[in-house]
Each structure stands twice: as structure tokens, then as C-alpha cells.
Amino acid sequence: MTFIGEFDLVHPLLYPPGSVVLLLGNEAIARGAIEAGLGFAAAYPGTPSTEILESLADVAEHYGFYVEWSVNEKVAFESAYAASLCGVRSLTAMKHVGLNVAADALMSSAYIGVEAGFLIVSAEDPDMWSSQNEQDNRYYGLHAYIPVFEAYSPWEAKELVKYAFNFSEKFKHPVIFRSTTRVSHSSGPVKFDVVPSLKSTGRFVKDPSRFALVPAHARKLRVKLIEKWRSICEEVNNSPFNKYIDNGSRRLIICCGTGYGYLMDCLKILGVEGKVNILKISTTVPAPRRLILDALGGCDVALVIEELEPILERDVKAMAFEEGVECEIHGKDLIPLIGELNIDKLIHGVAKFMDVPVPSNFLNPLKCNIEIPTRPPTLCSGCPHRASFLELKWALAKSGVRDVIFAGDIGCYSLGVDEPFKVQDIMLEMGGGIGSANGLAHASNQFIVAIMGDSTFYHACIPALINSVYNKSPMLVMVLDNRITAMTGHQPHPGSGFTATGARVDEVKIEDIARGVGVKCVETIDPFNVKDSIDKLVKAIKFVLENRTVALVNSRRACTLMVVSNARRRGVRIPRYLVDLELCRACGICYNQLSCPAITPMPDKKASIDPILCFGCSVCMQICPFNAIKPSETPSKDWEEVWRVN
């Protein structure tokens, strides 16, 4: 075993073949793609998929492949897909709900097929740690006739990604690699293999009968697709990642994806290792029919373990029915359907199936009998969104507008759903705010505000903005432009002015887009300038009320976390703010209405600012009616400079 980590600057993906490196599941997926000769990768960030493209971008120059953060998942998919048609091995990665955005292209890609290996990584989020739903994208595989492979660990993920690329190229067909939070965001040791020479450009060979899906072509391709699917169904029986462990039992457990790891732990805890036959499946769609029937054949009773939907279970039951196999098959009657799996949840079903008792610690888990205070996620101290929300609410009040619907969207600003802001009344999906605002504007008599972030604006809001202008939908569109895709950890977008690999490019300005599509009232505010922001917001609100159409306000200030980390790296002093207790009258505006985590009430209700949490945004100072808040030092020129990140 080679030890790694002697040099703290070496990127984990750059260790030499033979190294055993502790990798995050997403890094393992990236490494697998590199070892498969990846030439092109495109993605849109989204938890838990982000680190795949992020780590590829870090080493793109070293290995010589092309990487981009695309404007959304659909464009990422189409771009990577087209690269494959040029003979370049390519990958696109997205969170599960991102595949909805790319679904139109996904369905067509199965008809056309691919040239070089093409992998779609769908990183899913059972339990919704950071998502609006827990959809199971293996259904997309069934829906589109695209194979879906899934791994149980980082080390298996790397190998399975390589296998998936070869599989894709062999059948000239796309492959979905399904990961989940507990694969993508768990780490484990991964052994590195050789990186082959890669191809980052190829040639597109014209063949409209295959590549241009007019109905006449599509009908023929549909026939071919079904033929191809039959050979894929046969081939998955030969996958080395499907493993049958025959322990000479009359009981069988079939599992896939993360289920395998949890199952092995449960069997160990229950003391029944080696007492049941196990069929571990990595090619869940299509299910390997021959392997399943062979395994079922010698058994009286079987259990299917899979996270979320009973996809494999239904296949296994159908196969048993079709072939007249006399085996009792269990699945979601014993295994939870909702949320992610873990040992605690799985052990009850496995114990019942194995007919052994559940250990007492699982039956009566320890319970803490004192109340634990909650720590809900909040906007960071100094976050420009907090200032924008306050200014928006004050401007609406000043304009005498009371009955307001806030159509929200997905990003850090989703946290505005809670007190004291409550400015996210509806939140559907990425880009959904302005589309629903359009409906609300025509179907209600309330005042409509659509709120979205900058990355979300580029992602899916522009068509809806055009729609609102065209259909004269009275609404205030407020973009919270913090210059970066912040929620997922600061990935650049078309307004940031640099690419995934750090190259400088021209910004695509939100205001230019708005004016270009015909928005007549476009204002830019700096949320850290409270008075001016409120004035401009009042002006925009007035415009909406008088003209019964769209006004757009772009609230532009870089993400504080990004700025503070730049300041620390450059050694720039961050000015802190202090409360003058002589002047403070305990009105509570700063901690109640701004609710910055750095500001807390003292027992006498006067305010106190934590100097460690204060990032010097100055907003509390501007809103204090008694001038009781002052900077500890005059902000330096360097401090002003560090905010102009791009």
C-alpha cells in the first residue's frame, strides 16, 4: 500500500497509479471517469453532485480534458452528449431533480444513441438533506430505455464508472450512473489505476438518418432501440459487478446500490452472516434476469433491499410470475419506502426475514430526556440577502403595498422562508418563482414579487421573464445577485466573469438581459446601501403599480462568505461593528428585523455584536434609529477592494 498525503498541495486526483487515496464518493466518480479516458465534462452544480465536476475542473488542465459549468442541466447534458457524438468520451453530472431539467434531451438520446462512451451521473438525495423531493431516477432509466448502474461505496463507484463507459461505448448507448448522498458524500480508500491517453476532440460524422429526429427517422430508430435494449438486457447478466454469494441457504436477499453495505452490517450485527444467499446487483436497470431467476430457483423465500422505490422488487416479482417460480418475495413490506436506508431502519426487516430477534439497543434506542435547542440553518452574518429582504419589506411598507405574495426560488435565499422575513410563499423548483409569479399576477389581485438568485436567473428564469414581459404580468422581479452560485459552494455562472477552470470571460449582465427582453424599469441596487436601495425599490414598485407590467431590481453584492475567505487569504482586516451601550435604547430592530446571527439581545434587551461573527457589512449601523452602532475602525481601502471580487 502506498501512503499518500506527504504534500498538502497535491490534489487527491493527481496521485500516481497504485496509490490508495481517501476519496469522497464524488471524487471517486471523477477519478473513474479520468481512468476511463474522459475528454469532456459539463454539469450544473447541485447537492450532492457538485464535487464531481468541481474536482474534474481542478485537474482538467493537468489531464487535458474540457470541463465547463453549464448554465443549466439541460445545456450540460446536450453539450456532453454532443461531445460523445464527436467520438469524445464525455460525462454530465447533476442532482436528481436536475435530470428533470434535462429530461427532454435524455429521452431523445436513447433513440439516437452515442458514439464514444457517455455517462449521465444522477446524484440523488434520499431523505432530502438538501432537496425539494426524493425522486428515484432509476425510473428515468426504465422510461427512456437507458441502463442505470449503482454502486454501494466510493471504491466500487470508481470501478463501476469505468465499466459504465465501456458499456456505453460497446452498445453505442447512454448510461445513467446513479449515486446517492451516502455514496457521493461518504469517503473511503480508493486504489488508483493508470490514466490512459485521452481524446478531447474528435470529428462529427454526418448521418441525419440517425442524428436528426424527424418522425420518419425516429420511427426507425425506435425499432432499433428496442432491439438494442434486448441485447443490453442480456449483457447485464455478465456484469462482474453483479455478484451472487451462495451460502447454500433456502433464503435469498437481493440488494442493489447502498443496500449492500447496510445489509452486510445488519447480517453481522444479527449474527447471521453466511446464513443466507445474497445477490448483489449493480445493474439495476435492466435487472439481470438470468442471474435473478437462477438465484430465486433454489430458494423458498426472498427479500429485495433497495433505497426508495420498489423498482428492482417489481422486476423480480414479475420475473418470478412469468417463469412460475415458487418463491415468496418480500420487499417494501419489510423495508422502508420513505427516506434513506441505514442500519437502524434496515435491521428490523432483515431480522424478521431471517427469523432472529432484533438486538435491544435497536428496539429501545437511548433517548435524551432534556430538550435540545434547535439550530436551524440561517443566512450567514453579513449576508447581502438579509439586507435585500429587509429593504424589500421596508420598501413595500413605504409604498403602502400590504397584500403581497412572494414567489420564491431555490438557493441560499430559500432560507428567507422563515421569520422574520417570510418572503418565500411558494417554492417549486429551480426557476419556478417567476413562472408561478406570472400565474399569480393574472389570477390574483395581490401584489406579486418574484425572488430569485443570480445563478437561478440564468438557469431557468429568462424564458419566464420574457413571458412576463410579453404577457404584461404586473410583478416586481428581484434578483439577489451575489455574483456566484453560493449554496453549492461558489461555482461560477455567466455573470461571474470566469469559467470552471478560472479563465476570465466577459460577464453576461442581468440588467442587459432584462433590458434586452423589454423590461422598461430596470434598477441596480447595492443592498449594503440601505437608503438608496429602498428608494430604488419604491420607484420600481411604483412603476409596477402604475404601468401594470414587470419591473426588475438587481440587488448586487458578492457573497459574504466568499469575500471573507478572500480577505483572510490576502490578510485584509475585516472591520467589526460595536454597540455603544450609552446610545442603545433596546428597540430590537437590529436583532429582530435584521436578525443577523452576530447580533444578540442582552438581558436588558440592548444589542450586543459578536466580534468573531461580525463581517462588517454595516447594515445594522445604517438601520439603527439611535446611531448606536459604529465600526471598530474605519474600513480600509483593501476591504472595499476585496468586495469587488469580479
Place this chain on the structure above:
Amino acid sequence: MINEFNVVVCGVGGQGILTFSRILASAAVKLGYNVRVGETLGMSQRGGIVQSFIRFGLGVLSPLIPVGGADVVVSLDYIEALRVFKYASRDSTIIINSNTIPPVSVLIGDGRMPSLSDVVKVYGEVTNKIYVLDADGLAIKAGLPTATNIVLLGFLCKLFQEILPPNILRDTVAENVPSRYVRENILAFDLGFNVNKFDLGL
């Protein structure tokens, strides 16, 4: 080689829990173990809860520790120790930093703040291997106030030297922190390692 060793680390976003996990897991990889780290993050960068599960041993491992399955619970914030109570058993060793970042909910008067002795009492009903130390204070002494995590790692290493050889763990610390802070981090590790029972808050 031990069959299985499970460590739960908890605290609040920004306390270096992921670095703690990475160092411990990297050391276990060096020792030839199979390793799995699972993390529960949610939206932690924004003041939320972080829990990390480090498992190493022989054979297949899933990324989460079962209830009652922790050999060690390390809490960088004493309140957060309460949230992972279900992972403890009478065989568990509990290591708690004596400080807390007060939850905003408490500061705005919504909920009562448990005291350190409440936490010790809760765990005391299950195990007698509870260690409370002023890791924040030792980190300041090491010249790096953010090295609370490394102080606690040093103390963990002291208690489990047979499983975690100190020289290997110390080297792994050096390899996994920014090069300009290696000296302070090693000092923090050693201060944690050299804590004696008179320094403990019990």
C-alpha cells in the same frame, strides 16, 4: 488489527469536523484498514449541525453508525453531544469540549440552554468513561484558536494509542492542514495528547 472501530464526531458548521474526520480516516487507511466516513451536513455552512461518522475495520462497511454503535463520541460543542446520544452505549468513551456556541434559538429566548453538567449527567447514566476538556483553551495556547478539533484528536489518540499509533496520527495531522499552520496544529495535537486527569473538567 481490530475488527471494527466507530467514532461519531459532532458540532456546528465551521468547527473543523470534516478535517477531524479526514485526518482520522487517512490515518486508518495508512494502517491498512477499510475505512468509511459518512457525513450529515444539511446546510451546515449556515450555522447548522454537523455530524460525521468514521468507521474503520475489516470487511464491508456502510457509511452510518447504528444506534448504540459508537466506540467513541467526540463533541466539539457540548450541546451537540446531546443530539448524538443515541449512538452511545455503556462501552462508549465520550470526549466533550467544555464550550458551546449558543444556538440562536436560545439567544432569542426560544428554548432553554442545557448546561455542561446536564450533558455529563445524561451520559453519566450510560457510561462512566466521560472526559470533558477545555479544548478551546488549549487551542488558544497552541497559538491557533481554530485548532479545537486537533486538540480533541490528540486526546482521542492518547486514549486509544494501541489502535491509533501517535506518530502516525501526528504525521497525518501535518499532512492534512495548511502548510503554514503545521507547527501550531502539531502543538495543539500534543497539548491534547498530554492532557492529564488534573486538566479534565471532572
